[in-house]
Amino acid sequence: MPILVMKFGGTSVATLDRIRRAAKRVGREVANGYDVIVIVSAMAGETNKLVGFVEETSPLYDAREYDAVVSAGENVTAGLMALTLQEMDVPARSWQGWQVPLKTTSAHAAARIEEIPPANILKKFDEGMKVAVVAGFQGISPEGRITTLGRGGSDTTAVAFAAAFEAERCDIYTDVDGVYTTDPRITSKARKLDRIAFEEMLELASLGAKVLQTRSVELAMRYNVKLRVLSSFEEMSDDAGTLVCAEEDIVESNVVAGVAFSRDEAKMTLQGIEDRPGIAAAIFGPLAEAGVNVDMIVQNISDGGTTDMTFSCPVNEVKRAEKAMAEAKAAGLIDFAGLVADTDVCKVSIVGIGMRSHAGVAAKMFQTLRDEGINIKVITTSEIKVSVLVDRKYLELAVQALHDAFGLDKAA
C-alpha cells in the first residue's frame, strides 16, 4: 500500500469535534487506498499552558524536564485521534515518540531528528492496521529521555516520517488553505498558488511562517518530500491547497512567485567607522552576542579612511543593538562617530526561481517603485530574491504595485 503522511496542527485538533472532522479526512484517505501516518499537535493552547507552568516553576529550567512536561499535550491528542478513528471502524493506534522510536540528538527543547526506524509501524501496517497516529514534536534521546524539537516541531516530524517511510506525499492541514502570492489582507488580488518550489517557499518564509516551519521545508527539500499545505476547515478536493515541491515538478510558473514583506524593520547606520579589515566582525560579533537578528548589511564606499555601515534588524531589537554598540565602543572594540536608527521602515521582497533565467527582474522592480514615487533605502539580492527597505508608510502601495507589475493575479 502507498503511504500518506497527514499532519494536523493545534487549531485542527482544538476540540473533540475538530478531531472528529480531522479523522474523517483520514478515513477518506484510507478509503482511497492509503496506509496513513497521522502526526498530531497538542490541542490549541495546551502546549502554551504547559510552557507557562515550566517557566513559572523554574525560570532557568532544566530542558530535560521542560521536554518531559511539554510533550504531554501531543500524547493526549494522539490517543484521542486513535480512539476517534476506531469509532469510525478504521484500525488505528497511537504512538508516542519513544515508542516509534523517533531518535533525536540530546539537544533538549531543540533536538534534531537522527533516525526513524520504520520497522515497528510497518509491521502493524502488515497486520492490518490502517492508521498510525504519532504524537508530533517529540522524540527520545540516546540517554532514553524525552526530547522535543522546538517550535514548529510537528511539521518537521511529519516531513521526517514522510522521508523515512518514502510516503507519496505529506499533507499539512492548517487554518489557511494554502500559500498565496502575497498576504490577501494587503491586496484582494492575492492568488493561491497551486504549486511552489521548495526554494521559493524558503524565501517566502515571512509569508509562510504562519503556514510552514522553515526547518520542515528544508528537510522536505533535502529528501524531496512532496509537501501539501491545505486547510482542515474547507471541503476536500484533489487539487486543494498548495503543493510545495521540487522545481522540476512545476511545469509552468511566473518569473516571480510571490511578494513577501516584513513590516516592523529598522535601519541602523554606524557613521564614521574605521575602514579596516576585521571591522565587520568587530561590529556584528557583539550584535549577535546580544541576540540582535541582523538581516540586510550594506557597507558604503570608503571615504578617506572612515566609512558608514548600515544594517537592518527587527524594530523591537533596536534598543538592544544600541546598547551592544555603546558597550563595544566603551570597551574600545570599535569606534564610530554616530549611530542613527530609522525605525519607520519595512522590507518588501519579490521571490521566484524564474529570476535565475530571466534578466531585468530587479530593474523592473526598481522602476515599478520609482513610478510610485517610493524611495529605496537599502537593496539586497539573492539568486531568487530581491529585497528592498522602504518607508513603512509605502508597504501596501509597494506590495500592490509589485503584485500588479509581475502579473501575480494571473496563473502562468
Add this chain to the structure above:
Amino acid sequence: MPILVMKFGGTSVATLDRIRRAAKRVGREVANGYDVIVIVSAMAGETNKLVGFVEETSPLYDAREYDAVVSAGENVTAGLMALTLQEMDVPARSWQGWQVPLKTTSAHAAARIEEIPPANILKKFDEGMKVAVVAGFQGISPEGRITTLGRGGSDTTAVAFAAAFEAERCDIYTDVDGVYTTDPRITSKARKLDRIAFEEMLELASLGAKVLQTRSVELAMRYNVKLRVLSSFEEMSDDAGTLVCAEEDIVESNVVAGVAFSRDEAKMTLQGIEDRPGIAAAIFGPLAEAGVNVDMIVQNISDGGTTDMTFSCPVNEVKRAEKAMAEAKAAGLIDFAGLVADTDVCKVSIVGIGMRSHAGVAAKMFQTLRDEGINIKVITTSEIKVSVLVDRKYLELAVQALHDAFGLDKAA
C-alpha cells in the same frame, strides 16, 4: 543512604504553589539524610478531564488508548516537581513509568504491577541524585504500551516502590491528617490513631477509603512496608499522621481500634425459598452477574422445607437485585414466596485485632446498642470485626455509643 518513598495525591499538587509546598517537605527529608523516591498524582481535576475526553470520544473505548491519554497528567506533575526541587538546589529528575521501567500486566486500565527493577534509579542515586520523581498510576506492558493501574493507582505505585527499594517507610501525603477512630463528623470525640495494624486498616476500608486505597494496604501488608498517612497541609512533625504497620510493631492498643459505618445499605429478604443444597448458589449467582455487591448474608433456621434468606447490599442496587431475582424466578432457577426490601438501614462495625484475644467484645457491643434501645437486624462477624445492620436513623447514636463504650477517645 536509607530510602524514603513519599507520595503526593492530586490535591497536594493541585497548583504550582502546592507543588512547592510538597517539594519543601521532600527537601527536608533529603536534609534528614534520605534518598527519596517521590510518587506524584496528576494535578487535581486533570485525570477527570482526560477521562471525560476519552468517554466522550468513544463510549466503548480501547483501554490501551485510554491509558495512553489518561497517563499524561502524572507526566506533567513529575516534571514540574523535579524542576521545583532543582530550583531548591536538590538534585532531582523525573521518571515516567516506561523509563523506570515499572512493568505491569497487559490488563489495560486495571493493570497489576509485575516488577520494578531498581537498577536505573539506584545508579542515579549513586551518581548523586537525591530525588527520583516518578509519575504514579502508570507502567508499561510486555508489549511496550502504556498501562494504568486503575483508581488509587498512585498509592499502589508508592507501596510497590517502597517494597522494591526496601524503603524505610512509605509516606502518603493527602488532605486528611491520618486515620481516625471514627468519622469526626459523627462525634467530636473521634481521635487520630498514631498506629493501626494492616488488618485493621483493611477492615476500616469504609473509613479509610478516602485515605488509602485497599489494594495499596494489601500490598503493604504482604511486603511489610511501613505506611504513614499524613496531611500535606499541616506542619511537619516526626509523629504526624498515622502509621499503618504490622501488628507486632504496635506495642499498646485498644481492643477495638475504630468504629466504621456505611450509611446507605439495604436489607433484602427472600421469603419462603426451598431449603435445599445449592439454593445459595442459585440466588447469589444471578445477583453477582447483575453486578449487585452483596455484603452480609444470613440464612434463617429452616421451617419445614422452606426458609428465608436475608442479605444486604448498597441501597442503589436494590432495583437491580429485584430484577435479577424476578428473572431467576421466571427462568425457573429459584422459587420464593416474596421479596422484602428494607432500604432504611445502615451498617455499623467495630474493628480491632485485640478482639482475637479478648472475649466478650461482641456481647459488649450488643449490650451497648440494647441500652440505647437500638434493635439489631442482622449480625456478621469476622476474627477482628463485628458488624450489625440497624435502622439508619440510629447511625449517629450507635457510632457515638460504641465509641464511648470501647473508650476510643482515649489512647491505650
